[in-house]
Amino acid sequence: MTTIIDGKKLAQKINLQTTKEVAKLKGQGIKPGIAVILVGDDPASKMYTRNKQRKAEKLGMNSILKTFPSDVSQQVILDEIKALNSDDTINAILVQAPLPQQIDADVITSAIVPSKDVDGFHPQNLGRLYANQAGNYPVACTPKGIMTILKEYHVPLVGQHAVIVGRSILVGKPMAALLLNEDVTVTVAGHHTKNLASLTKQADILIVATGVGHLIKAEFVKPDAVVIDVGIDHDDNGKLIGDVDFDAVKDVVGAITPVPGGVGPLTIATLMQQTVELTKWSQING
């Protein structure tokens, strides 16, 4: 029997824990605060941003939104980040992707102070993760949420072979780092990979984040594999689908995340969880 991983249920569990942590901080006179910077009026970005804000408020946190027109200069965004970096009521700062062409995402990413970098994209945080450094630092929320799934579902890690399809700093690269740090053998594939199926078929754990709907078919997976689908795509009828052909794959593998209801809810729950963690760490560090 294939396990259908219930991302919604697991997200609720994390949110419950976050609510408790927020209440505990409230007793100390502290309210975690998250600031979201939104540039332009991409409808999807607006929706994601609104969801994050609502969730933060529902969990008892402060949430502020800073919106800018799509032709805003990079300097204006940098000035805003600078102000938020030194704002004691803000513990987490995120800049909603994508950014317009005149803004260099690398510059923006490096401008957020590492201790408020709730997306974990700052090179210093990514580097600490990749180096497997001890201590407290934020990690990209989607892969961090996937680790929560793997642990919650008792997926064996040490010595297993994970294949990650996709190499972004949102998912693929931090995911590879997290798994290497758990003594997993890791293969990272991309759109240049030849014979993708022969690689993915070796995976004990298959993580797919490509944005190519239904890329992974039944013949791409090993029986009993654990399949994590990060894709959010639409089929020809506008129906939400993942990077994995769920109906074809689900009877072959051991466990699989659905789309929607798999990784998605975990990402936002992890974002909230990490906002609280950043708040607590800022208390420790001064």
Next chain:
Amino acid sequence: MTTIIDGKKLAQKINLQTTKEVAKLKGQGIKPGIAVILVGDDPASKMYTRNKQRKAEKLGMNSILKTFPSDVSQQVILDEIKALNSDDTINAILVQAPLPQQIDADVITSAIVPSKDVDGFHPQNLGRLYANQAGNYPVACTPKGIMTILKEYHVPLVGQHAVIVGRSILVGKPMAALLLNEDVTVTVAGHHTKNLASLTKQADILIVATGVGHLIKAEFVKPDAVVIDVGIDHDDNGKLIGDVDFDAVKDVVGAITPVPGGVGPLTIATLMQQTVELTKWSQING
């Protein structure tokens, strides 16, 4: 016919270029400077340090050595790094590994200003590399030297499958990052990996950095693979050997680095090359 990669010859070529760059800088009144911090009296560390110093001087650079007893406190080393960070005559700082137990290597690594971090171990530099950021930043010298080998020998990269055995921040992790950035499919294996031979046998490019002498035998490699051996081990008779059983593997593969005379000379030539690069970048940035 198997290509035996000539690391010495390639190192000489790089050193010649470095000498020219040093002469050019001299014309501008600039002399690159490298500072090496050595803690304790491990004979191998002393030898490596001496080699680096001699090479730097031979190439016309300033080289200073700061030695400390093995019971030195971490604070003393941090104070020394702080002084070197603000010393305008020093462009490159490295702390020779290994460090004694009372010193936290992560703290030391993060204390060196990223612009003088010639080993490329600072999390910010490692993170920038892993994120494939544009711009100038140092990269760990052994994997950077291996990229020079792969390019000099016209080894195809895009879409090829590299298997890296070993996950250190000296070799395996930055190597994986460099190859991912060149659109290579990358597998990173470690001592926990099951069925190592079945993985390494898939490699178009096999890079081994484990410290386990003769780990890789003929049945571990694919015909025509390019094999890069980073190991420096000793057999029972005290003879220098690599992680690859050279005599057994060399007739199977397409190209292979010997030990000694393969990767080793490239590492030190790259260290010198990167010292000059850091010097030039410091002119650009201020």
